[in-house]
Amino acid sequence: MRQILITGALGQLGSEIAAELRRRHGAEKVVLTDIRGDVNADLIAEGPFYQFDIRDGVRLTEIVRKHRIDTVYHLAALLSATAERDPQAAWDLNMNGLTTVLEVARVEGCSVFTPSSIGAFGPTTPRDWTPQDTLQRPTSMYGVTKVAGELLCDYYYHKFGVDTRGVRYPGLISSLTPPGGGTTDYAVDIYYQAVRQGRYRCFLKGDTYLDMMYMPDAVRAAIDLMEADPSRLRHRNAFNVSSMSFCPEEQAAYIRKYIPEFEIDYHVDPVRQAIANSWPNNLEDYAARVEWGWEPAHDLDTMTRDMLRVLSRRLEDARYGWNDQQ
Numbered sequence: 609m610r611q612i613l614i615t616g617a618l619g620q621l622g623s624e625i626a627a628e629l630r631r632r633h634g635a636e637k638v639v640l641t642d643i644r645g646d647v648n649a650d651l652i653a654e655g656p657f658y659q660f661d662i663r664d665g666v667r668l669t670e671i672v673r674k675h676r677i678d679t680v681y682h683l684a685a686l687l688s689a690t691a692e693r694d695p696q697a698a699w700d701l702n703m704n705g706l707t708t709v710l711e712v713a714r715v716e717g718c719s720v721f722t723p724s725s726i727g728a729f730g731p732t733t734p735r736d737w738t739p740q741d742t743l744q745r746p747t748s749m750y751g752v753t754k755v756a757g758e759l760l761c762d763y764y765y766h767k768f769g770v771d772t773r774g775v776r777y778p779g780l781i782s783s784l785t786p787p788g789g790g791t792t793d794y795a796v797d798i799y800y801q802a803v804r805q806g807r808y809r810c811f812l813k814g815d816t817y818l819d820m821m822y823m824p825d826a827v828r829a830a831i832d833l834m835e836a837d838p839s840r841l842r843h844r845n846a847f848n849v850s851s852m853s854f855c856p857e858e859q860a861a862y863i864r865k866y867i868p869e870f871e872i873d874y875h876v877d878p879v880r881q882a883i884a885n886s887w888p889n890n891l892e893d894y895a896a897r898v899e900w901g902w903e904p905a906h907d908l909d910t911m912t913r914d915m916l917r918v919l920s921r922r923l924e925d926a927r928y929g930w931n932d933q934q
């Protein structure tokens with residue numbers, strides 16, 4: 609039975625991986641950590657939680673030893689739009705946070721999951737059906753840290769035998785915890801605004817295609833990869849995973865299937881548009897399918913139906929005084 613620690617556990621991805629791992633293993637076996645302590649009160653109350661900066665290796669070692677941790681999901685990072693506003697802070701957290709986790713894992717004998725991203729690609733990468741192994745010359749600081757992180761994780765595996773694994777996630781869409789400052793955040797916000805106001809002002813152009821994924825698939829990808837037979841893994845730290853690719857116009861059209869009066873207009877943010885323009889339209893994920901059986905369950909239609917159903921119910925609950933998570 610695994611003893612798990614999650615960094616960045618109160619974020620968009622962490623809060624959902626935490627909930628699923630605690631459902632499978634029990635709350636006591638899944639230790640949550642984050643620099644914040646003021647959100648997701650239910651998760652914090654339900655099992656062990658530590659508030660500290662992930663760059664503090666002494667504190668991390670104490671916690672890993674105390675709980676006999678053997679598996680770390682390292683999710684603390686700055687996302688693309690926030691990183692572009694403060695590149696030095698992004699380098700500091702994304703690289704020094706990862707180095708701290710890898711060093712503690714090396715000494716204490718832990719496996720490590722670290723997500724990379726579509727942000728690890730750049731304008732010279734093939735845009736359509738982006739191959740698993742291809743050119744990676746990203747132009748954002750987020751992308752620079754993601755490529756360096758993929759390489760560093762590979763290095764710790766080859767040099768020290770640390771069991772490092774990871775996927776390149778597309779933009780993640782979820783209804784539980786709001787996204788944390790990425791270029792793909794529009795694809796979550798559009799559902800909230802559709803339910804609340806019936807309209808949305810989008811910060812990317814209507815024809816900007818990006819790879820996206822619904823959170824239940826993203827959670828399953830992380831857990832399935834960490835549970836995969838290591839002898840089958842050839843790529844380890846940077847598996848392309850893909851489930852759907854769409855642009856804001858298409859997403860709006862699917863929302864209109866359920867909210868016919870929904871309207872979208874555009875007020876383009878040049879910084880996030882430039883980042884999106886440098887990323888692929890859609891990824892080819894054959895290696896993940898062959899090496900550990902990756903297969904997504906959701907497409908744009910099933911995700912849209914589910915997001916609108918969950919958010920409408922939550923809005924209705926809020927009207928009658930129930931807790932609204934947003």
Ligand code: NAD
Nearest residue numbers: 616618619620621643661662684685723725777779780788
């Ligand atoms: P998020 O911003 O929602 O969550 C990150 C968490 O890290 C936050 O709760 C934050 O409080 C915490 N954190 C920040 N600084 C910290 C520090 N110094 N010490 C400890 N914790 C700190 O991000 P997310 O969307 O959950 O992303 C998790 C990982 O997945 C990141 O590596 C990200 O690059 C990757 N990823 C996310 C997406 C996406 O669309 N959400 C897509 C591709 C890859």
Ligand code: SER
Nearest residue numbers: 687688725790791792
């Ligand atoms: N959703 C993430 C971002 O936009 C992609 O890694 O930063």
